[in-house]
Amino acid sequence: MNQIAVIGAGTMGRGIAQLAAIHGHDVILVDQSEQVLIDARDKLDYFIQRLAAKGKLSNEDAVAAFGRLHFTSEMSAIEGSDLVIEAIIENLEIKQKVFRQIESLVSDDCILASNTSSLSITSIASCLEDPSRCIGMHFFNPAPLMKLVELIPAIQSDHGYIKRADDLLDGWGKTTVVAKDTPAFIVNRIARPFYSEAMRIHEEGIAEPATIDWAMKEIGGFRMGPFALMDFIGHDVNYKVTETVFEAFYYDKRYIPSFTQKRLVEAGYLGRKSGRGFYSYETEDQMPEANQDHELGQDIVDRILVMLINEAAEAMLFSVASRDDIESAMTLGVNYPKGLLAWAEDIGYPRCVSRLDALHDRYREERYRCSAWLRDQM
Numbered sequence: 493m494n495q496i497a498v499i500g501a502g503t504m505g506r507g508i509a510q511l512a513a514i515h516g517h518d519v520i521l522v523d524q525s526e527q528v529l530i531d532a533r534d535k536l537d538y539f540i541q542r543l544a545a546k547g548k549l550s551n552e553d554a555v556a557a558f559g560r561l562h563f564t565s566e567m568s569a570i571e572g573s574d575l576v577i578e579a580i581i582e583n584l585e586i587k588q589k590v591f592r593q594i595e596s597l598v599s600d601d602c603i604l605a606s607n608t609s610s611l612s613i614t615s616i617a618s619c620l621e622d623p624s625r626c627i628g629m630h631f632f633n634p635a636p637l638m639k640l641v642e643l644i645p646a647i648q649s650d651h652g653y654i655k656r657a658d659d660l661l662d663g664w665g666k667t668t669v670v671a672k673d674t675p676a677f678i679v680n681r682i683a684r685p686f687y688s689e690a691m692r693i694h695e696e697g698i699a700e701p702a703t704i705d706w707a708m709k710e711i712g713g714f715r716m717g718p719f720a721l722m723d724f725i726g727h728d729v730n731y732k733v734t735e736t737v738f739e740a741f742y743y744d745k746r747y748i749p750s751f752t753q754k755r756l757v758e759a760g761y762l763g764r765k766s767g768r769g770f771y772s773y774e775t776e777d778q779m780p781e782a783n784q785d786h787e788l789g790q791d792i793v794d795r796i797l798v799m800l801i802n803e804a805a806e807a808m809l810f811s812v813a814s815r816d817d818i819e820s821a822m823t824l825g826v827n828y829p830k831g832l833l834a835w836a837e838d839i840g841y842p843r844c845v846s847r848l849d850a851l852h853d854r855y856r857e858e859r860y861r862c863s864a865w866l867r868d869q870m
């Protein structure tokens with residue numbers, strides 16, 4: 493592929509553009525906002541120079557890579573592209589409008605990919621005259637660093653296009669997994685309880701965020717605790733994903749969003765970016781102390797972990813992806829210390845089932861229903 497177009501020069505678009513340019517493609521980076529384009533140019537210049545300063549690229553290669561990037565607000569510039577990756581606002585109507593425009597400009601065998609986190613690829617593809625070349629290509633933030641890309645065929649997709657995308661991403665050093673076009677694909681779906689169960693434990697007054705974060709990091713081995721991670725992602729973004737997943741699963745109570753997080757969004761306590769979320773970032777040295785009670789910490793980890801395992805089991809039950817892909821998605825997409833299904837085996841399937849059944853018996857909520865797949869493993 494010679495020329496790649498990226499539509500949307502925000503957080504994700506610019507990261508994907510950087511990757512493509514470094515790997516030798518001419519890149520047309522399109523955004524409707526001139527200011528975003530100026531910002532993207534500055535940031536990409538800085539990041540590519542930094543790669544050279546760190547010895548990851550030669551100075552010559554860095555200059556050449558930056559030279560391959562073209563910044564424009566004119567959609568017509570994408571003509572002649574072999575692949576178009578859309579990374580604009582998460583809104584189906586707007587994405588469909590842009591996809592129709594893209595289709596009218598490029599050649600018949602150009603791949604049309606969306607980086608959507610939670611919209612259906614089938615819905616996006618349905619607006620096209622030829623939906624067979626529309627696929628999902630879901631990168632993780634920051635795109636140049638995160639190894640994982642989820643590839644999602646729409647039900648109309650010709651799998652030859654998935655193969656071409658897979659070959660390309662392989663050359664970029666990415667690990668790809670293939671996900672069925674189901675809400676939030678693999679990672680964003682299976683990871684929901686990492687946040688929601690942590691907030692539930694907090695809402696029930698069992699432990700404070702600092703204690704839950706300590707337990708998940710120090711006992712669970714996760715890189716960040718759920719509250720620190722939600723503050724980092726931004727509550728507006730994290731809440732929106734949960735809400736979208738909840739709606740997309742026809743209001744399955746397992747994915748019910750948290751009022752606590754909704755209140756934070758309403759108050760403008762969006763996390764690090766607004767200076768305050770679950771924690772206050774004005775005075776970092778005064779972060780709250782965790783209650784380092786090991787027994788409490790282990791209970792917290794056991795409860796959140798079994799909820800994550802249950803989601804991975806549901807993904808297996810409904811063939812969202814292969815077992816290997818589910819395992820690599822969670823270790824590479826969100827840096828979990830271990831694949832959740834391997835973790836279930838280590839704990840023992842009967843123990844996982846009895847932990848979930850105990851939660852279900854206690855609360856009598858759908859949220860804690862044990863996946864049939866997990867029960868089948870006993």
Ligand SMILES: NC(=O)c1ccc[n+]([C@@H]2O[C@H](COP(=O)([O-])OP(=O)(O)OC[C@H]3O[C@@H](n4cnc5c(N)ncnc54)[C@H](O)[C@@H]3O)[C@@H](O)[C@H]2O)c1
Pocket residue numbers: 499500501502503504505522523524525528578579580581582583586590607608609610630631632633
């Ligand atoms: N941020 C993440 O962590 C993340 C991770 C994976 C996937 N995604 C998905 O990637 C997409 C983009 O997310 P983001 O975080 O980069 O958003 P962003 O808000 O940072 O950037 C979106 C950009 O698209 C531009 N835009 C909007 N409509 C446009 C149009 N019609 N034509 C051209 N440009 C247009 C906006 O000006 C903006 O610069 C979304 O679908 C999101 O769900 C985001």
